[in-house]
Amino acid sequence: MPINVKVMNRPVEQVSYIRATLSGMANTFRHFVSGRRHEVTTQYPEEKEAISRRWRGTHRMLTTETGKAKCVACGLCPTVCPANCIKLVPGEDEDGNRYPLVFEIDEFRCIFCGYCQEVCPEEAIHVGRHYENAEYSREGFVYDLERLTAQTHPVCEMWDPADPLGE
Ligand code: SF4
Ligand code: SF4
Numbered sequence: 001m002p003i004n005v006k007v008m009n010r011p012v013e014q015v016s017y018i019r020a021t022l023s024g025m026a027n028t029f030r031h032f033v034s035g036r037r038h039e040v041t042t043q044y045p046e047e048k049e050a051i052s053r054r055w056r057g058t059h060r061m062l063t064t065e066t067g068k069a070k071c072v073a074c075g076l077c078p079t080v081c082p083a084n085c086i087k088l089v090p091g092e093d094e095d096g097n098r099y100p101l102v103f104e105i106d107e108f109r110c111i112f113c114g115y116c117q118e119v120c121p122e123e124a125i126h127v128g129r130h131y132e133n134a135e136y137s138r139e140g141f142v143y144d145l146e147r148l149t150a151q152t153h154p155v156c157e158m159w160d161p162a163d164p165l166g167e
Contacts, residue, residue: 045132053157054166056112056127059105060155061148069149070124073098077116077125085109086116100145107133108141118158126155 042049062070073090089102105116105125117126130153135141157166 051129051131052166053129054159055129055131056114056156058107058128058130058133058151058153059110059116059143059148060126060128060130060151060153061103061145062124062126062155063149067149069100069103069145070122071100071103071120071145072122072124073100073103074121076119076121080115080119082113082115083109083111103145103148105143105148106141107143108135108138114156114158117156129154129156 064070073088075088075090078084078086078088083106085106085108087102087104087106088100090098091101092098112127114127120126125148128151130151133141160166
């Protein structure tokens, strides 16, 4: 949906706001007595609105068929992360395959830009279509590898220049 911009000119001289206040009150009163019922309240959490396919929320680490994290500890996502909220300690097995010894994301510091998902060569780490991740402590927002792989919510579909409106 295109965004319309309405330019408001600031008054150049000192003005009284009484007229605007009365106009606002009249508007409120009109809605109050008109009897029109335009309900916009969503009874969350019993009711939930559908969220965009491009919603960038709680991360999820995808796994291979054997249940191993797809991450190969390449180091790209902690490098691009503008919030510096990804902690990666890489390891290597006897065959020279890299894997994450430690992989943590601090969801509290994260700004949900989605760069980690975009840059990942293995399509391992994803931002997810999920937002119910409130916690009572800062530590609770740190998702380790086990927690990231245990997430089951759908993952975000990244912005596609061929389909800018996501239709
Ligand atoms: S979404 Fe952005 S800020 Fe959050 S972990 Fe990924 S790269 Fe960092
Ligand atoms: S970009 Fe992907 S493969 Fe590389 S460290 Fe991050 S999650 Fe692992």
